[in-house]
Amino acid sequence: MSTETHGHGHGDGHRHEHPSQPDLEDQPVGYYQVMTEALGEVLIDKGVITADELRQQVEWQDSRAPVFGAKLIARAWVDPDFKERLLEDVNGAAAELDIDAGDIPIRAVENTGQVHNVIVCTLCSCYPRSLIGLPPDWYKSRAYRSRTVREPRAVLAEFGTEIGDDMEVRVHDSTADLRYLVMPMRPAGSEDMGEDELADLVGRDSMIGVALARSPGE
Amino acid sequence: MSDFARRHHDMGGREAGPVEQGGHDYSMWEKRIDAIRRLLSDDKRRMMTVDELRRGIEELGAKAYDEMSYYERWAASTTNLLIEKGVITIDELGRKMEEVEARWTAEQETKE
Amino acid sequence: MTARFAKGDRVRVRDAHPPGHVRTPSFIRGHNGVITRVIGEFANPEELAYGRDGRPEIPLYWVEFRQTELWSGYAGQAQDTAVVDIFEHWLEPAEGDTP
Numbered sequence: 001m002s003t004e005t006h007g008h009g010h011g012d013g014h015r016h017e018h019p020s021q022p023d024l025e026d027q028p029v030g031y032y033q034v035m036t037e038a039l040g041e042v043l044i045d046k047g048v049i050t051a052d053e054l055r056q057q058v059e060w061q062d063s064r065a066p067v068f069g070a071k072l073i074a075r076a077w078v079d080p081d082f083k084e085r086l087l088e089d090v091n092g093a094a095a096e097l098d099i100d101a102g103d104i105p106i107r108a109v110e111n112t113g114q115v116h117n118v119i120v121c122t123l124c125s126c127y128p129r130s131l132i133g134l135p136p137d138w139y140k141s142r143a144y145r146s147r148t149v150r151e152p153r154a155v156l157a158e159f160g161t162e163i164g165d166d167m168e169v170r171v172h173d174s175t176a177d178l179r180y181l182v183m184p185m186r187p188a189g190s191e192d193m194g195e196d197e198l199a200d201l202v203g204r205d206s207m208i209g210v211a212l213a214r215s216p217g218e
Numbered sequence: 219m220s221d222f223a224r225r226h227h228d229m230g231g232r233e234a235g236p237v238e239q240g241g242h243d244y245s246m247w248e249k250r251i252d253a254i255r256r257l258l259s260d261d262k263r264r265m266m267t268v269d270e271l272r273r274g275i276e277e278l279g280a281k282a283y284d285e286m287s288y289y290e291r292w293a294a295s296t297t298n299l300l301i302e303k304g305v306i307t308i309d310e311l312g313r314k315m316e317e318v319e320a321r322w323t324a325e326q327e328t329k330e
Numbered sequence: 331m332t333a334r335f336a337k338g339d340r341v342r343v344r345d346a347h348p349p350g351h352v353r354t355p356s357f358i359r360g361h362n363g364v365i366t367r368v369i370g371e372f373a374n375p376e377e378l379a380y381g382r383d384g385r386p387e388i389p390l391y392w393v394e395f396r397q398t399e400l401w402s403g404y405a406g407q408a409q410d411t412a413v414v415d416i417f418e419h420w421l422e423p424a425e426g427d428t429p
Contacts (some may be wrong), residue, residue: 029319029322030290032247032251032286032287032289032290032293032294033247034315034318034319034322035293035294035297035311035315036247036250036251036254036289036293037247037250037318038311038314038315038317038318039251039254039293039296039297039300039306039311039314040250040254041314041318042306042310042311042314043254043305043306046305046306048258048263048265048305049254049257049258049263053257054250054253054254054257057253057254057256057257058246058249058250058253061249061252061253061256062249105370120230122228122229122230122231122355122357123227123228123229123230123272123353123355124227124272124275125288134244134252136239136241137238137240137241137242137288138237138238138239138240138241140288141237141238142229142232142234142284143234143235143236143237143238144237145229145230146229146230146231146232146233146234147232147234147237149230149231149355149357149400149412150230150231150357150400150401150404151405151406152397152406152410153405153406153407153410154405155237158236158237158239159237159239165407166407167407167409168407168409168410168411169397169406169407169410169411170394170410170411170412170413171397171410171411171412171413172412172413172414173230173355173412173413173414173415174415175353175354175355175414175415175416176353176372176375176390176415176416176417177369177372177375177390177415178369178415223347224347224356228355228356230355230356230357230358231356231357231400231401267378267379269351269375269378269379269384270378270379270380270381272351272379273350273351273379273380276351303381
């Protein structure tokens with residue numbers, strides 16, 4: 001854990017510089033930290049990867065944040081044709097907005113007045129990281145992976161999200177070759193808002209499905 | 219079903235406590251093992267697949283799965299695969315690890 | 331490879347427990363569901379995991395399950411569902427259905 005520890009996961013708009021020297025870190029240097037550094041250096045020495053490639057990969061993942069997913073959702077809220085394309089092919093729709101959604105196919109699942117979608121990966125931790133950054137720790141936790149498929153409403157309630165008894169809760173277990181992005185419902189009172197303002201209402205958790213989009217002024 | 223049939227990582231439906239919603243910011247070494255793994259799987263290299271990574275993590279066993287952090291499991295699986303495939307040898311990795319540890323210790327002593 | 335199942339088909343997930351790396355979670359094995367989407371064809375992860383190429387590619391489906399069918403004493407609502415991506419070789423026609 002770095003010296004900058006927060007009660008939130010990555011990607012709600014915060015950006016932190018992380019020190020690369022272990023002496024600046026909060027805890028003793030671990031075995032796997034040493035192994036990772038050594039592995040990187042051996043692979044660079046052998047010409048398998050270059051230092052530049054490694055740096056660029058780290059930077060690429062660092063640049064991924066929920067703002068990209070939020071842009072797609074906001075555009076879909078104001079443009080029904082775009083929404084259709086988003087629901088058909090997220091990667092293609094993202095490219096229209098010059099957003100790199102990566103090579104893994106991503107599907108958007110739409111929340112409606114009848115259906116609330118929530119995403120989990122019970123076997124590992126598959127996550128649409130190209131559009132919303134690396135997953136928060138809880139997404140990878142035993143509790144979330146175990147319980148979300150069996151008692152989704154109880155898990156959602158722990159996140160402060162109550163879904164009506166007349167609604168269908170639909171859990172997507174992301175087990176194979178797809179990643180999922182929840183398209184939350186556009187909140188009431190946002191009718192006059194522009195795309196940028198709308199995007200601010202779309203938080204990371206609403207695109208995982210454990211929360212709803214924020215209401216204007218919330 | 220035998221107790222052995224259901225594998226440890228296959229968690230859907232198991233009993234578990236509340237979801238701990240705190241989190242930590244990823245540290246540089248965690249980002250680095252993630253980046254190394256992605257480079258090794260890219261079209262230029264195709265040296266390992268994400269399925270091999272997962273298989274390697276599952277084969278670490280239940281105790282390791284529970285006690286190691288997420289990216290410790292990635293580092294272990296990735297390294298094991300590269301040794302298995304002959305991309306690196308145990309000896310060169312071991313020597314480099316000693317070198318890294320010595321360097322970091324020296325840097326720390328300079329600071330103090 | 332032609333997809334054996336189509337949207338709307340009722341299927342059963344094989345109640346099998348082979349060793350090794352598979353992507354079919356235990357909690358749906360032996361359960362009935364409905365195909366809601368034919369996603370496409372993908373390399374077989376059970377082969378990719380061991381360093382092989384995973385060809386031929388295998389059709390992958392969205393299979394939707396009723397939560398009340400998966401868990402006895404399910405605490406949510408009767409209309410709640412779970413959707414899982416499942417490869418074709420893990421599926422068979424549901425009892426009494428012909429493909």
